[in-house]
Amino acid sequence: MILNRYERTIAKRYLLPGKGEGFIFLVAAISLGAVALGVAALIIVMSVMNGFRAELFDKIVGLNGHAIVQGYEGRLSDWQRIATQARQVPGVTSALPLVEQPLMASANGRVEGVLVRGMRRQDLLANPTLMNNVKSGDLRLLQPGSGKIALGTRLAEQLGAYPGSEISLISPEGRATPVGTVPRIVSYTVAATFEVGVYDYDNAYVIMPIEDAQNLLMLGDQVGMVEVMVTNPDKIQPQIGALQQIVGDKGRVVDWRNLNAALFEALEVERVAMFVVLSLIILVAVFNILSSLIMLVRAKTRDIAILRTMGASRRSMMKVFVTVGTTIGTLGILLGIVIGAVFLFFRQSVVNVIQLVTGQNLWDPSVRFLSELPSKTDPFEVGAIIVLALLLSFLSTLYPAWKAASTDPVQVLRYE
Incomplete structure (x- = not known):
């Protein structure tokens, strides 16, 4: 919208409070603040x-x-062939063998449920989520063979363990005896603790070389599985189909959506709902703009x-308001942008x-999953x-501007 010189002068004059117009200016300031808070929120x-x-x-x-790629009953015997062929699927960047099994851990008289994960040494050192x-x-x-493991920080706190501590892992898959199966108990030394920032992982994971995990679980x-990474995780279906053909009837393929479907769907629904609800703040704010302009038009009749x-002209009056x-x-x-940026930074x-x-x-990590508020x-x-805010602000000006343009000077100035 292009304004000529006198229209800009009038618009500037109406933006500033005149004599006896303090209340109108207050309403306009409240409108500005409400829009700012809505946009910031x-x-x-x-x-x-x-x-x-x-x-x-x-x-x-x-x-x-x-x-x-999960093997049935937690075992995948033909994993070398599966991993090799998986890497040849277009869009697949890596296919790594893993052993993962829930067990019990004991240290300092404390017992906790843990999730033991065995990884090849080269895969562990190349994993930024752990190494960083x-x-x-x-x-x-x-x-391999060192008897050393790594714990999540919260699990280490629960067990009272630290680098150099001894802990025991208890596996129900033990040796058979005349009185039944005796659980397998193996002692390890804690070499490191890590904190990836997801409470469930930091509270349960035990990382060890894959060879040691295979020995522990016999x-x-x-x-137990082959972990697959792709170039575009949001369009992973073609790779899933190809991987399932490779695996055949020896296992099943599960993508990240299925593994965490409830969590990510809940986040998406909440994200859309929050956008709609908070948009109402801006809508309320533009109603304040509407009311302040109506009062301004009445004061400036x-x-x-x-x-x-x-x-x-009528057009000039509409453009001004x-x-x-x-x-x-x-x-x-x-x-609002400034407020939002400052809040997010701090x-x-x-x-x-x-x-x-x-x-x-x-911010309880056991409830929020993450250790800190992300952004x-x-x-x-x-x-x-x-x-959205500009559009609503513009729409709120149309009625007051139309009322100003419809002012009949004869009727207003009849008794002047």
Whole structure:
């Protein structure tokens, strides 16, 4: 919308409070603040929701892969052939053997349920999710036959273990005796602790060389699964079909969606619902813009009539009031972007301060899955929020602008 010089002058004059117009200016300021809070709330919530999905996806997939080939009864004997042929499938970047089994761990008189994972040494050292999150010790000490393992930090806390501690892993697959099967108990030394940031993993995982896991579980040369990574996890179906043909009747293929379907679907539904609900804040804010413009038009009726008698057109009056309302909305949007950016930058500090003031644990990792409040801002979503706020601000100006343009100078100035 292009304004000429006198239209810009009038619009600027109406944006500033005149004599006896303090209340109108207050309503306009409240409208600006409401738009800012609405935009900030949308940006913050959508960024946090995106951060949740991205962090969970990166960390869950970092340990579980985009798809896994599972052997029936937890055993996959022909895994070398499956892994080799899987790597030849277009779109597949890696296929790694794993052993994974729930067991019991004992240390310092404490017993906890654990999830033992056996990995080849080269795969372990190439896994950034583990290598970049070591809290104590050294994962490079995990060598076949060394009797060394790594624990999640929270599991280590539960067992009272630390690098150098001895813990025992208890497997129900033991040796047969005349009185029944005796559980297999093997002692290991803790070489390192890690914290990937997902509570369930940090509270359960025990990492060891795959050869040691095979010996502990008496698997021989068999593994439990083959972890598969692909180039595009959102379009993994072609690879799933090809992998299932390779596996045949020796196992099944499960992708990351099936492994974590409930969690990611819940996040997506909540993300859409929060966007719709918080958009109502902006809608309420633009109603404030509407009311402030209506009051401004009523206060400026005489001025409008005089301008009309001096040659101002109806179109000019509409442009002036549309500009005033849209300017209020635009300033609110800009302020909202600043508020949202500042909050997201200091998000964890804000959570910590609120916890300190209220004395409540607002971020329990056992409930929230992640150790810290995540954030990932999508520029396209921010753009959509800005367009939505601008559109609603513009629409809220049309009725007051039309009323101003419809002012009849004869009726207004009849008794002047």
